[in-house]
Amino acid sequence: MTPPAIMWFRRDLRLSDHPALLAAADAGEVLPLFVLDDRLLKPAGEPRRRFLYDCLRALDHDLGGRLHIAHGDPVDIVPKIAGKIGAGSVHVSADTAPYGRERDERVQKALGDIDFVRIGSPYAVTPGRVRKQDGEPYRVFTPFRRAWLDHGWRKPAKSGVDSARWISLKGLKIPAAKSDYPAGEQAALEVWQDFRDGPLADYDTGRDRPDRDGTSHLSAYLRWGCVHPRTLLADLKPGNETFRSELAWREFYADVLWHQPNTARENYDRKFDRFKHDTGKAAQQRFQAWCEGKTGYPVVDAGMRQLLAENWMHNRVRMIVASFLVKDLHVPWWWGARHFMRHLIDGDLASNQHNWQWVAGCGTDAAPYFRIFNPITQGEKFDPNGDYVRKYVPELRGVQGKTVHKLDKLPEEYPAPVVDHAHERQVSLDRYDAIRTT
């Protein structure tokens, strides 16, 4: 058995916005926001070290957080991490007791009431394991998924033995779409069973409808370690390929970030380093409007307001708002990624940053740059009756049915469009032309 190493990342949440988070913080002061596999702590070569350094630096510097490390290892890299991140933001709680239950208990006691025990990585297959025959990592999702399936994984551990000990969020209520669903393994399993026996059958199309409840709502549980993906995978049937693929995407992006930790902040496709962004005062104001859900595009605004209200956003809408920020407002993708990480209850560095890169066209296996979402037609297609928009945009509650998507038929108190989509679409295509090398 590998010795447990416990790390977590602490960032400054605006706790006043989230009474449930506040209660959890009251219980233990800190929240375990980022948990690493202890194998990454072993001196096993530069790639692992780089992963550790860069993830932590990314989190600390880009997200305004604090790092807190507790461990029993004489791990030689800890001082280096401290040096990288800078004095004052790293607290190391050294504990030299032998590994085992006693040491776990001592560490836990030293760190407060949070039940933080970590076992194993939160992936079916540990990042870095699935490789091409020549040893190189996969850069395209579909072959990765095939190899990942072929690789296989252990059966899930029994409840209460493995996954339940992973991380605990006792007392933490996750403020997501389903109000009042609590944290913890038991709650995660109940959400899973509800989904498995219901919306999963219609997942292919149902997951794209933000006006309905067709997604699994498991993202926060997976991200916080309340449930292990192997538990879900073991429960899936041959017909559930789409949901299995969503889990595969999660593993794929973890693998990509493991191999290239710098891509948490930098373009995976370096050709995009030359891409022209808008970052001046006007762009900052548009970015602000986007953050607040005041762009004048109904689905975009509904999504951004759902994010602020619930710390969660429907996946289809995430794609729409991301496309809008990058391709209609021409803002760097990492601005949007950072905003998401600050607000999403399920925000995961690998999935978040690489899905943003996918939308921006600069990532692994990215969407072709010319795939530009039309925020109006996306709204009409996936929120056909306008129910989603009306739920989150009070100014539009008086507008009937699909009319909420008609920009020229919206009430005066609703913001005018910050930009003209057709024009900005062309601007984006022209800027892409400028960096193309074909």
Place this chain on the structure above:
DNA sequence: TATAAGTTCGA
């Protein structure tokens, strides 16, 4: 996990 513009085809 796209869109817009153009083309084909049948009612």
Place this chain on the structure above:
DNA sequence: CGAACTTAT
């Protein structure tokens, strides 16, 4: 004439 399909971006 609109739905379905094709194609360039």
